[in-house]
Amino acid sequence: MSIVDTNQRMVIFGECMVELRSTQRESSVSIRDENTDNNLMAKSFAGDTYNTAVYLKRCLPSSSISYLTAIGADFLSDELLFKMGEHEINTDLVFRSSSRNLGLYMIRNDNEGERTFAYWRNQSAATQTLNIMKGAEFACDWFYLSGISIAILDDEQRATLFELISSLKAKGSKIAFDPNYRARLWSSQEDAKYWTGKAYAEADLAFPGADDHLMLFGHTNADEIFSYLADKQIEEIVMKNGAVGVHILRQQEQCIVPVERVEQVVDTTAAGDAFNGGYMAARLAGRKPVESASYGAKVAATVITYPGAIISGDAFTNHIPSL
Numbered sequence: 009m010s011i012v013d014t015n016q017r018m019v020i021f022g023e024c025m026v027e028l029r030s031t032q033r034e035s036s037v038s039i040r041d042e043n044t045d046n047n048l049m050a051k052s053f054a055g056d057t058y059n060t061a062v063y064l065k066r067c068l069p070s071s072s073i074s075y076l077t078a079i080g081a082d083f084l085s086d087e088l089l090f091k092m093g094e095h096e097i098n099t100d101l102v103f104r105s106s107s108r109n110l111g112l113y114m115i116r117n118d119n120e121g122e123r124t125f126a127y128w129r130n131q132s133a134a135t136q137t138l139n140i141m142k143g144a145e146f147a148c149d150w151f152y153l154s155g156i157s158i159a160i161l162d163d164e165q166r167a168t169l170f171e172l173i174s175s176l177k178a179k180g181s182k183i184a185f186d187p188n189y190r191a192r193l194w195s196s197q198e199d200a201k202y203w204t205g206k207a208y209a210e211a212d213l214a215f216p217g218a219d220d221h222l223m224l225f226g227h228t229n230a231d232e233i234f235s236y237l238a239d240k241q242i243e244e245i246v247m248k249n250g251a252v253g254v255h256i257l258r259q260q261e262q263c264i265v266p267v268e269r270v271e272q273v274v275d276t277t278a279a280g281d282a283f284n285g286g287y288m289a290a291r292l293a294g295r296k297p298v299e300s301a302s303y304g305a306k307v308a309a310t311v312i313t314y315p316g317a318i319i320s321g322d323a324f325t326n327h328i329p330s331l
């Protein structure tokens with residue numbers, strides 16, 4: 009994989025939502041006193057592919073990252089656009105829906121550190137991205153998407169997406185894919201398997217997660233995942249498995265990269281997304297796969313020691329060496 013070019017253009021496709029998170033842990037008291045400060049919510053913006061875009065750009069500021077999505081005409085959509093500007097993510101492929109809003113999700117933390125999510129995303133503008141962009145053309149060195157990017161689309165748009173991927177590949181683009189399986193977004197597990205398999209078959213770089221493969225395919229170890237992927241002709245496979253380690257399969261060679269376990273995990277949101285961003289940034293900067301996995305793991309380890317998907321720029325630069 010010759011990706012040593014820190015100026016490459018990457019297009020990352022998916023959905024960014026409003027994230028509302030309680031600023032204090034829920035307790036029986038706060039539930040009773042429902043108008044107290046215990047109900048204050050912190051607002052931010054997040055979504056799996058968006059998180060990857062932000063961390064990739066932070067790790068490799070010379071890269072050019074465009075986020076492909078649709079947002080609404082609401083004020084939160086305006087705020088997201090502004091935020092993307094702050095993160096220096098290009099907004100040339102952000103399309104606007106006149107009738108739909110940004111999706112939203114809310115996280116509740118309980119006293120044991122467990123999190124519960126509620127979503128309002130079924131009617132979001134991003135679910136219509138390919139209808140709204142209506143064949144607008146672009147070129148890129150890398151096109152990155154996840155299983156969630158596919159899951160939120162209807163079948164017609166999914167077909168359009170794969171036509172887009174074919175035309176990008178014909179022009180020389182490489183495809184990166186993370187399956188990120190979320191059962192609730194799919195009408196059936198069979199549907200999820202079908203489209204995930206189709207995306208893997210287009211990928212040059214894939215980021216299977218152990219949990220995703222267990223839930224979607226029933227795979228229980230790296231060998232089962234790699235044998236499922238064997239006929240997909242993926243040049244580089246980087247399998248994540250929490251603190252257990254990262255398995256890499258490239259040019260028929262398999263290796264395991266150890267991960268230093270974080271004992272005081274604060275919030276695992278975006279661990280995998282941050283890993284992917286760090287890994288791709290390091291590869292674009294010319295690092296070898298093993299070194300890139302260690303770098304991606306460091307990015308992920310930092311992100312999970314802070315609350316929320318996107319940690320502050322200061323916290324990030326205090327821990328992560330630039331490439």
Ligand code: ADP
Nearest residue numbers: 217248249250251268269270279280283305308
């Ligand atoms: P996902 O978030 O996609 O489910 P994982 O749980 O495998 O993916 O986590 C992604 C990456 O985050 C891992 O490859 C690892 O680098 C890092 N990570 C996750 N949990 C821990 C942990 N407890 N300690 C250190 N690193 C972790």
